[in-house]
Each structure stands twice: as structure tokens, then as C-alpha cells.
Amino acid sequence: MKKNLLPLAAALAVTAAAASAEEVRVYNWSDYIDEDLLTQFEEETGIDLIYDVFDSNEVLETKMLAGGSGYDVVVPSGTFLQRQIQAGAFQPLDFAALPNAGNLWDAIKERTAQYDPGNAYAINYMWGTTGIGVNVGKVTELLGPDAPIGSLALIFDPANMEKLASCGVHLLDAPAEVIPAALAYIGEDPNSHDPDVLAKAEEVLMGVRGYVQKFHSSEYINALANGEICVAFGWSGDILQARDRAAEAENGIEIAYNAPSEGALMWFDMMAIPVDAPNPAGAHVFLNFIMDAQNMAAASNYVYYANGNLASQEFLIEDVIGDTAIYPDAATLENLYTTTPYDAGVQRVVTRMWTRIKSGT
């Protein structure tokens, strides 16, 4: 659930051809790993690693459902994983070949089990929350020192949005994340699949759509960092990247990330092996490599997302493990919710609703 630039970028990705035994082909989200790890993997194992990236779950799912993707390891998010398991897209993991699986964190495994019962098909790579990033200076200037920067009221109350519109607000172009948030704001179950309840989320969003500068899933990183916008509803790690970019640029912009007090969506990106993977043995070697405590820590230290690997925590830098925006404290953790996939009929209602919200048609 990291980026959603455009499906086209995937078309640019190298198409996989037949793989030999010495190759393992990995398909992961863009900007989602420390690339030194990739060379380290090749040196340690002698296996050629072919690493392609995508930027939306939809692109990955289209490849998975068409079959014959040619990849050995792919990284869908929780709800997408669940549906693809149902469709028979993945093979069960062979834990005998994954000695490092003992490093995984039970607190996360309990949560991912709802998408993948018994955690039989996938391991958690990274996880995070969806929340609100603000340019603290501008927002307090417009809304006063008591601006509700930790509340969904900031983006769903038209009175606030009317004032914020002048400095720019971006929302994720991801209905499965924004609609649950709108439901949480009005006190409904964020995981509701009932079309009547979902319609209430539409009312909330229709009330503020005119004040939203753009629905987009990646532009907000730069836009927040250089002051083009002052509020973004987006993914935790992305907003933290914006915070760091602003700090590096020393442009006087202070970005803060908050998981909303009304509850925040917790999402999981999961590594799984396609049922028709050309090199499943190599795929297991890769998964085991990733689950190594130090390797996983290196990845998190690089991308600023939390991981599902308990043993890696001692190798995390303080900037990551000590930041409650990345590793929430117990109270925030209580306040996080998860969602389940919509079935085909509800998905259609949601997609249609989203078109109306974005385009007014």
C-alpha cells in the first residue's frame, strides 16, 4: 500500500521470461528496500536476483489473476493477499526451508492471520498506518493553535477544510483506505461492507471533496516537503519521508504525522510465492534472507516502516524504533483497526462511489 503512481509504470517493468534454477525473480513495491541488500543477497547465495517494482496493488493483482507472471516472490497488501489466496494464486510456504521464521513477531502474526489463516501462505514484510500529515506551521496559522491535527475532523469537517483549501489538501486515491476513515470519523464500523453504511461515508466525502486539491497516492510526499500543500491523508512512512526531506532541505517546514485519534487503519505488506513460481526453492531462500534479523532491520532503517520481525528490533536505529509514528505505543496500537476485502458486489459499489467522489459524475 505504498504508492499508487500509475499502472503504466508496471508496463515499463521488465517482463519476466522463463527463469533458470539460478535465478529468483522478486516483484516488490517501488522504493521499498535498501538496495545494498539486493547485492548482499546475490553475494551470499550465488543466486541471480531479478528485482522488479510496481506501484499499486491493482497492478500486482491483475498479474496474479492472469497467471504466469514469472515471479517467485510478490508483495501484496493484506486484503489483496486474502482474495488472491482464495483465487488460488499462492503456494503454501515450506517452513522447513525458512529457519528464520522464528524471528517473526507474534503480535503481527495474530493480525495477519485474518488475511492468511494460520499464516500459511505469506510472511509480513512491512506494516504501517494510514493517517494525517500536516505542515504544522501553516495549519496552526490557519486554524489556530488548537487545530485538531490528530483528528479526522481536520480533513472531514467542512469548516476546517474550507480554511485549509487555500494551502492545499491531498487525500490518497485509495477508496479502501479513505472510506473506512470517513466511517471511523462518524463513529461507524470502519470495516463495514453494508452499502447503506458506506453511503454515509460518501456523504462525508461529498461534503469536503470541493476543498481537496487532489486525490493522489504519491505526489504528497514532495508536495508536503516543499510546502505546496499543508495537509495530506497518506501512509505513515511516506509522510515521515516528507518530514525528513523537509528537514534535510532546511526550508523551515515542520511536518508531523499522526494516526487519527478516531482510529487508524493498520495495513500489512506480505511476501508470498505464486503458485506457478518458476523457482520456489530460490523464493524460500530469498524469504529466509529477508527474515534475517539484521537484514530486515537494514530494510526498515532505510524505508522508515515498521516490520513484522521481532528479532530485528535490536538492530533498528533509534529514529525508527523510538518513533511512535512508526512503532506505535500500546495505547495507539489499541486504537488501530484492520479491514477485510470487499466482495465483488460491494467492491463495485465502492469503486462507483469513488468515481462520484472524485469526478462528481
Added chain:
Amino acid sequence: MNFRRLILIGVPYGWLLALFLVPFAIVLKISLSDYAVSIPPYTPTLDLSEGWAGFQDFLSKLDFDTFKFLTTDSLYWKSYLSSLQIAVISTFFTLLVGFPIAYGMARAPEEWRATLMMLVILPFWTSFLIRVYSWMGILGREGYLNSLLLSMGIIDEPLVILNTNIAVYIGIVYTYLPFMILPIYATLDKLDVSLLEAAEDLGCTRTSAFWLVTAPLSRPGVIAGSFLVFIPALGEFVIPSLLGGSGTLMIGKVLWEEFSSNRDWPVASAVAVILLLILIIPIILFQKNQQKQAEADQ
């Protein structure tokens, strides 16, 4: 009929069969199926191992539900209409820009023409995506166009062009311009200049000679160019998704959404089938026109 002739006729028909009819039959088949959580994500699938009985069973499970569904939501016909509108308007502007360029090329001295032709084709050497992305850099709020106009004092506020339909028109006209120029140039190049001299000898002004002689004679090129622009523009997806805004309705975007967000391959296929039916009308008109032209030439 001898063997050589058979092969000669067979090649284009074989091409049409393998690259048009068979894929179309597959898309049509999917459009008559139902959504399912499986690989591939629809049912029924054709199982040839059961022979004729399996095929009959497969046929009996197909239905027109997806097509009925398309009539229940105004989104679809609105998108078709909006695509038609965008395609017609951009074809018109491509013609408006392309004709003078082609005319200029055809009237240029002989030794320049190869270079001019080269210049028209040159943009194809750069990736299409990169060229569209460059337009994002030009048309954006902080883009080159706005900074130029602002610094010249022509505007006080940056123009909002990117993420509107205007940006889509600019993108389509720019991208498809060579497809308009080349066929028009080809007809104008063949045009017998002595006809123009004759017209002027008989009392035409240069302008009326253009309208009475050049314009009618360039018609085949204009028509061919217009179709070459109109047909791909109608189903365009890349340009509206990169340059257009959330308010830009185009059938290519709807198709993508059906395919990936709804994961509903049958409805996506039905949208594609209807798009094709809409395209067949201008294609048939084009064919008729070509035939008439051929008969007239004889």
C-alpha cells in the same frame, strides 16, 4: 486459382484472423462470462478436453448480463459520449495544425523535403511516455509555460491547465500530429502543380484555386489522417490518465478501472466490445470512402 494467388490472398486474411478475429472472439467470450474469485477471474472457462459436450455446456453458461449491466449506470454512456467528444475535438485541432505543416512540406523545395519529413518523425525516437511526462512539466502550476507567461506579465495568476481536459487535448494533438501530417503530405506531394497553374490561367485567385483544386484533391489524405487520429484517440488511456484531471471521463479510464479496481474482467470486456462496435462505424465509413475513391480513380 493458382497456388501463388492463394498465398497472396491468404496472408492478409491469416493476419486478420490471428491478430484481430481470434483476440476479439476471446474478449467477446469473456464479456459473456461471470466474475469469479479464481485464476482467471471469471467463469465458465472453456474446457476442450470434454469435447463437444463440454463446448455445449460452456455455451449454455454464457449470458448477456454484463451488457445489461452497462445500461443500468449512466457512467458508461457518459464516458462513451465524453470520449467521442474529446476524440472529435482533438481530431479537428490536429487537422488544423497538421494541414498547414503538410502543405508547407509539400510546397518546400525538393531538397528540403527529406529533412522536413525527418523532423516530423523525429519525436518518435523518444519514448511516448517521456514525451507525455514532459508536458506535465510544461503545463503544471509551477511549469515552464506558467513561469514564462508570469515573467512576461501576461498573467498574474498561474493558469490551471494540467489535470483538465485542455491538457488532454494538447497531449492528443501533440502525440498524434505525425499521423495527420504524413497522409496529407503524401497526397499533396502527388498533386499535379499544373492543375493549379491551369486554375490560375482560367482566372482563379490563389485562394480560390486552393479551395477549388488543392482542398478537394487532398481529401483522401485528410480523411485518412483524421481516422488515424480519431480511432486511437477514442480509446486513449495514457494521455487522459497522466494529463487529465479526476473530472476527465474517458472510456479508456473506465475500462482500466473495471479491469483493475473492480477486477471484473467480464464487464471490462463488455466495455471493450462496445467500444469496438462504436469504432466499427467510422471504420466502415472509411472503407466505403476508400472504395468510392478507387472507383472514381478508374
